[in-house]
Amino acid sequence: MALKASELKVGDTYSECLVEDxxxxxxxxxxxxxxxxxxxxxxxxxxxxVAKYPSVFxxxxxxxxxxxxxxxxxxxxxxxxxxxxxxxxxxWPGDTLNATATVEEITEEDGETVVNLKVxxxxxxxxxxxxxxxxxxxxx
Amino acid sequence: MAVNKFPVEASHIMxxxxxxxxxxxxxYDDEYAKTTEPGTIIAPPTFVQASAQFDPDYSLRPKVxxxxxxxxxxxxxxxxxxxxxxxxxxxxxAEQHYEYHRHPKPGDILxxxxxxxxxxxxxxxxxxxxxxxxxxxxxxxxxxxxxxxxRGVGVRTERPVDQ
Numbered sequence: 370m371a372l373k374a375s376e377l378k379v380g381d382t383y384s385e386c387l388v389e390d391x392x393x394x395x396x397x398x399x400x401x402x403x404x405x406x407x408x409x410x411x412x413x414x415x416x417x418x419v420a421k422y423p424s425v426f427x428x429x430x431x432x433x434x435x436x437x438x439x440x441x442x443x444x445x446x447x448x449x450x451x452x453x454x455x456x457x458x459x460x461w462p463g464d465t466l467n468a469t470a471t472v473e474e475i476t477e478e479d480g481e482t483v484v485n486l487k488v489x490x491x492x493x494x495x496x497x498x499x500x501x502x503x504x505x506x507x508x509x
Numbered sequence: 510m511a512v513n514k515f516p517v518e519a520s521h522i523m524x525x526x527x528x529x530x531x532x533x534x535x536x537y538d539d540e541y542a543k544t545t546e547p548g549t550i551i552a553p554p555t556f557v558q559a560s561a562q563f564d565p566d567y568s569l570r571p572k573v574x575x576x577x578x579x580x581x582x583x584x585x586x587x588x589x590x591x592x593x594x595x596x597x598x599x600x601x602x603a604e605q606h607y608e609y610h611r612h613p614k615p616g617d618i619l620x621x622x623x624x625x626x627x628x629x630x631x632x633x634x635x636x637x638x639x640x641x642x643x644x645x646x647x648x649x650x651x652x653x654x655x656x657x658x659x660r661g662v663g664v665r666t667e668r669p670v671d672q
Contacts, residue, residue: 371546388530395530402521402528404562407569408579418584421669429602430558434529437554446535447547452554453606453660459670 371445372507374475374482383443387435387466387490391427396462399431429456429499432466436490436499439468443486444505450483454501458492465493470503482509512621515563515648517552519615525556551612555605557648557657560621601670603641604662610655618651626660637667 388395396410405428408415416425433454441449460466468490475484484507490499519539526536531553534541542550561567571577576587613619626643633639641664648657 395528398528402525403559404567405558405569406571406579412579414580414584415578418580419578430555430605431529433605434525434553434555434558435531438529438531438533441531441533441554446533446545447551447612449554449609449612451606451608453604455604456602 371448372443372484372505374484374507374509377472377475377484377507379472379474381472382469383439384467384469385439385442387432387439387468389465391460391462391464391466393425393462396425396427396431399428399434403428403430405430424461426462427460427464429460432456432460432490432499433501435466436468436488436501440470440486440488440503440505443470444484444503444507448505448507449503450478450506451502451504452488453503454488454499456498457500458496458498460492460498464498466490466498468499473502475507478504481506483507511623512560512564512619515557515560515619515621517556517613517615517617517619519550521559521562522550522552522556522615525559526553529553529555547612547614549614551614554607554609556613557607557619557621557646557659558605560619560646560648564621600663600665602661603664604660606660608658610657613648613650613656617656619648619656621646621648621659633666633670635671636669639667640665 400406410428416422470486470488473485473487486503488501488503523537535545578585578587623644623646626645628642631639643662646659650656
């Protein structure tokens with residue numbers, strides 16, 4: 370369902386749990402679908418012994434993709450105009466992620482009513498793993 | 510990176526949606542999709558990232574006959590310099606931004622042309638010197654119309670990021 374500007378106010382929030390106990394298999398699934406087969410994400414031997422990380426870790430784009438799901442569930446299908454993030458911490462197998470969109474502004478842009486959202490995804494320790502924004506068309 | 514032909518297909522959208530655990534049926538069921546505002550299956554917001562599948566030179570995909578740096582008998586299939594290892598292959602992803610002029614849908618045949626953007630350096634607390642580089646990709650459809658503008662920022666670290 371699309372959002373209505375008349376029913377939105379600055380500071381409104383929408384949250385979703387993106388994943389509980391992230392599985393290595395989901396990271397493999399993302400590698401296969403996206404085509405990004407960097408061994409850092411799926412190859413524990415390479416990642417620990419050659420790249421010297423404690424374990425494989427998720428593609429930033431997997432976290433962004435799941436965060437995008439929260440955003441589109443909130444703003445509705447086909448409404449997204451802009452979506453951007455910074456990856457601020459790595460996401461590891463076993464992590465539980467929650468994402469929140471916060472209404473920052475309801476405005477007019479190119480003759481359309483849009484909502485500007487702050488987007489943040491945090492892990493089970495409260496650390497921010499994704500920090501970003503989204504802009505979506507809303508009904509007047 | 511240049512992608513000369515990125516055919517957007519419903520089965521690829523389905524697999525991509527599954528991988529980001531998105532069960533919105535607009536990505537799976539064309540009958541359901543007809544009842545939605547777009548009226549068709551569309552791609553999830555980050556789907557154009559999967560254009561890597563159609564980049565013949567994409568470095569993070571094993572290629573027939575070419576050495577691969579992931580593990581086999583040995584921890585890595587190729588000898589690598591020990592310095593600058595933090596990124597593994599191709600560095601780490603620092604930022605990603607998308608602007609949607611419309612949302613891709615099955616039947617689209619996109620092209621992606623990537624141009625380098627800015628580069629800058631920063632001293633990182635957890636990983637030594639950081640070198641950032643930006644790239645901008647314009648995805649256009651079969652009619653030459655701009656569909657998605659993507660801006661990515663990659664970072665190479667001096668050493669693996671401290672945990």
